[in-house]
Amino acid sequence: MNLCLVRHAIAEERAPEREDDRRALTARGRARFQASVRGMQRLGLSFERIYFSPLLRAQETADLLAELCSGELQVTPHLARSVSPALLDELAGEDVALVGHEPHLSELAAWLVLGGAPSETRDVAPFAFKKGGIALLQGEARPGRMSVRAFYPPATLRALARL
Amino acid sequence: MHPCGGGQGPSSNLDLSDDAEAGLEERLESRAAGEALRTVNDESEQPISPAGWTARLEREIERTRTAAEPEGVHQLRVAAGRLSVFLELSGRRALRDDLRTLRRHATRLRDLDVMSEKERWRDVIDVPRAHELAQLLEALATSRIAGLLHGLHCVPDLAPARARVALARFEKRARRAAQQLEREPADDAALHRLRRRLRRWRYALEWLGSKSKQLVTLQDALGALQDLSIEATRARALPDEERRERYLTEIAAESRAARARFDELWQEHGHLRHVHTSEAAP
Numbered sequence: 267m268n269l270c271l272v273r274h275a276i277a278e279e280r281a282p283e284r285e286d287d288r289r290a291l292t293a294r295g296r297a298r299f300q301a302s303v304r305g306m307q308r309l310g311l312s313f314e315r316i317y318f319s320p321l322l323r324a325q326e327t328a329d330l331l332a333e334l335c336s337g338e339l340q341v342t343p344h345l346a347r348s349v350s351p352a353l354l355d356e357l358a359g360e361d362v363a364l365v366g367h368e369p370h371l372s373e374l375a376a377w378l379v380l381g382g383a384p385s386e387t388r389d390v391a392p393f394a395f396k397k398g399g400i401a402l403l404q405g406e407a408r409p410g411r412m413s414v415r416a417f418y419p420p421a422t423l424r425a426l427a428r429l
Numbered sequence: 430m431h432p433c434g435g436g437q438g439p440s441s442n443l444d445l446s447d448d449a450e451a452g453l454e455e456r457l458e459s460r461a462a463g464e465a466l467r468t469v470n471d472e473s474e475q476p477i478s479p480a481g482w483t484a485r486l487e488r489e490i491e492r493t494r495t496a497a498e499p500e501g502v503h504q505l506r507v508a509a510g511r512l513s514v515f516l517e518l519s520g521r522r523a524l525r526d527d528l529r530t531l532r533r534h535a536t537r538l539r540d541l542d543v544m545s546e547k548e549r550w551r552d553v554i555d556v557p558r559a560h561e562l563a564q565l566l567e568a569l570a571t572s573r574i575a576g577l578l579h580g581l582h583c584v585p586d587l588a589p590a591r592a593r594v595a596l597a598r599f600e601k602r603a604r605r606a607a608q609q610l611e612r613e614p615a616d617d618a619a620l621h622r623l624r625r626r627l628r629r630w631r632y633a634l635e636w637l638g639s640k641s642k643q644l645v646t647l648q649d650a651l652g653a654l655q656d657l658s659i660e661a662t663r664a665r666a667l668p669d670e671e672r673r674e675r676y677l678t679e680i681a682a683e684s685r686a687a688r689a690r691f692d693e694l695w696q697e698h699g700h701l702r703h704v705h706t707s708e709a710a711p
Contacts, residue, residue: 287579287582287583288583288585290585318523319576320576320577320579320580320583321580321583322583322584322585325521325523325524325580325583325584326521326523328522328523329521329522329523332522332523338526338530339522339523339524339525339526339527340526340527340573341523341524341527341573341576341577341579341580342572342573342576343572343575343576343579344572344576346579352572356572356573
């Protein structure tokens with residue numbers, strides 16, 4: 267499986283009057299991620315299915331990513347929680363994108379690459395996803411069975427789009 | 430309380446480490462975007478909220494889980510269809526595939542419930558209904574449905590001005606389907622397409638507080654034809670040859686009558702050229 271882990275794009279800031287789950291992408295976040303999607307296109311990325319967290323900022327990021335997807339967009343609550351085997355059990359397809367949040371995406375990447383229990387890899391996670399950043403993993407979607415193909419910060423994806 | 434139902438939910442600790450990108454510049458841009466939007470939208474108009482239909486969908490899912498009543502299954506489908514149209518009016522793709530999958534499961538059961546109202550199917554419907562109900566209940570128990578409901582609670586209200594812009598697309602698609610049917614009046618696929626597009630146009634209008642009795646009438650007539658088409662598919666699979674032929678003959682006659690009724694309404698409404706809408710009663 268080719269797995270593309272995507273952290274949601276830049277969203278509205280936290281505020282006491284705004285529910286965290288309902289924070290939308292900002293205009294700037296949208297524009298930047300749209301450029302990132304063009305960069306991903308340059309890399310030849312395409313997806314059979316996009317899984318996304320139910321939180322609004324992840325929904326909106328998945329919407330922008332949808333132009334690279336030939337199949338369904340599927341919501342999963344497991345992307346808004348600490349990593350668990352239940353998330354991996356849901357995945358189907360050969361080229362798949364997951365849109366989620368930190369710190370869960372870092373944990374997921376470390377777990378898939380290093381194996382062990384999620385709690386063991388949580389603190390040694392060598393990945394730090396910036397908003398709109400992606401990691402490309404390859405292998406069997408099981409703990410310790412994937413390898414990292416690439417790790418792109420958003421600025422690199424946008425630079426690719428400009429080439 | 431639902432994570433999005435108010436206050437800070439279980440996911441509120443996510444993304445604590447905001448990037449430097451999300452600084453003053455972003456706040457200024459966000460404010461500018463908000464101001465630009467306010468100039469487009471008439472602030473006197475109330476935003477359109479999906480909360481009522483989201484709550485309705487939750488209730489009908491629960492009703493189906495506990496009682497499996499035909500009416501609950503029907504209302505579940507309706508709520509899923511209306512919310513899908515709301516998302517499209519909002520320019521959102523996310524969650525629509527999830528709603529479609531849910532609706533597809535419910536539709537298979539609903540089709541059998543409609544058939545079971547006819548005497549000729551009563552002795553053979555229980556087994557397939559039990560099978561489809563089990564499939565639906567299995568789907569309702571998945572984390573996808575939990576994610577869908579969570580996600581729907583996160584969807585923001587919609588500005589009527591934006592919805593009105595999107596509404597034109599629903600009408601255009603319905604009129605294009607009407608033209609296709611005029612070109613190929615015997616094409617079942619064209620009828621099916623028209624039925625779906627009329628339904629979505631009607632729902633879109635209703636989100637904006639408008640109604641069209643003509644759309645409802647046409648949709649009902651097309652629905653009757655669709656029900657008979659499903660019956661014909663079932664009849665063709667009957668193992669008893671005599672019963673199969675008898676049913677197919679009956680259904681063919683009923684389909685001709687239903688088609689004549691639709692054609693009559695279609696003429697009456699000028700092939701969709703004379704559809705009028707009105708403000709819905711409060």
